[in-house]
Amino acid sequence: VTGSAVGVDVGGTKVLALAVDSGATVLAERRVETPADGEELLEAVAGVVVELWEAASGSAGGAVGVGMPGLVDPTGVLRFAPNLPGVVGLDVVGGLQRRLAAARPGGSGAVVVDNDATCAGAAEHLAGAARGVSDAILVTLGTGIGGAIVSGGSLLRGANHFAGEIGHMVIDPSGPACACGGRGCWEVFASGSALGRLAREAAEAGRAEDVLARAGSAAAVRGEHVVESALAGDEQAASIFELFGYWVALGLSNLANLLDPAVVVLGGGVVRAGDVLLEPIRRAFNATVEGAAHRPEVRIVAAERGADAGAIGAALLALSAG
Numbered sequence: 001v002t003g004s005a006v007g008v009d010v011g012g013t014k015v016l017a018l019a020v021d022s023g024a025t026v027l028a029e030r031r032v033e034t035p036a037d038g039e040e041l042l043e044a045v046a047g048v049v050v051e052l053w054e055a056a057s058g059s060a061g062g063a064v065g066v067g068m069p070g071l072v073d074p075t076g077v078l079r080f081a082p083n084l085p086g087v088v089g090l091d092v093v094g095g096l097q098r099r100l101a102a103a104r105p106g107g108s109g110a111v112v113v114d115n116d117a118t119c120a121g122a123a124e125h126l127a128g129a130a131r132g133v134s135d136a137i138l139v140t141l142g143t144g145i146g147g148a149i150v151s152g153g154s155l156l157r158g159a160n161h162f163a164g165e166i167g168h169m170v171i172d173p174s175g176p177a178c179a180c181g182g183r184g185c186w187e188v189f190a191s192g193s194a195l196g197r198l199a200r201e202a203a204e205a206g207r208a209e210d211v212l213a214r215a216g217s218a219a220a221v222r223g224e225h226v227v228e229s230a231l232a233g234d235e236q237a238a239s240i241f242e243l244f245g246y247w248v249a250l251g252l253s254n255l256a257n258l259l260d261p262a263v264v265v266l267g268g269g270v271v272r273a274g275d276v277l278l279e280p281i282r283r284a285f286n287a288t289v290e291g292a293a294h295r296p297e298v299r300i301v302a303a304e305r306g307a308d309a310g311a312i313g314a315a316l317l318a319l320s321a322g
């Protein structure tokens with residue numbers, strides 16, 4: 001597959017659009033805020049796509065991939081999105097095809113729409129930390145937990161394209177409420193937001209002095225403060241990562257028992273912490289996965305494509321769709 005495509009990652013607050021070539025190199029980018037209304041969202045996405053087409057000199061159009069934060073069915077309709085309640089039921093493919101065809105008569109190419117975490121997983125599988133790996137699990141620790149599963153060399157899709165919603169595996173049925181309406185989902189304990197909650201509890205108990213100093217108050221503590229403290233060598237931040245790493249590993253070991261991956265790729269802002277986060281996860285994983293001493297080691301590594309992964313993967317999926 002050659003040429004370039006535009007990949008768009010629609011988040012709860014921001015839309016990131018990238019022009020990407022077939023080697024996964026980013027050629028140009030645009031960012032806009034995410035409108036709350038569905039039609040306005042389609043208008044905004046079509047707008048940045050056309051801007052990127054114009055920025056890529058000589059391009060009359062081309063393939064477009066879009067990652068959406070929710071359940072996207074095979075026809076490109078967003079069925080459920082806890083963080084974008086105003087756009088549920090939106091025909092993203094149809095709405096974009098109409099707008100792009102109007103903007104570039106005869107020039108617009110394929111439009112593919114997929115779950116945002118699936119797109120990020122495609123980027124890591126095709127051009128990142130899981131390149132060349134036929135069985136991998138890609139986990140993004142952000143506001144929630146996003147997942148993509150590569151099995152036998154292909155993205156695992158499921159009957160409705162809803163596979164990989166790993167953040168909503170229930171870890172504790174009596175646990176705190178989740179954005180999905182359930183209770184005790186894995187992402188309540190092991191997302192970037194959950195790290196912030198663990199750190200606030202530690203700060204209130206007097207066990208996170210450096211983290212507290214960075215945040216200004218216990219209520220203002222976020223996961224990024226723990227990352228900064230840990231990178232500066234703070235022992236209390238490392239202790240918070242020990243606990244957080246246990247919860248991350250608990251979900252990973254369930255997934256490994258189910259899917260037998262060679263590699264687990266972890267993405268999201270917290271992964272900037274590096275080994276101070278990854279080592280506790282590896283230790284706890286090897287203590288909980290079935291038969292750890294009797295199976296090849298599952299490599300647990302940081303993602304390589306960072307915050308651009310969703311948009312890059314959306315573009316690569318669009319390129320491979322023609």
Ligand SMILES: [Zn+2]
Nearest residue numbers: 168178180185
């Ligand atoms: Zn949930």
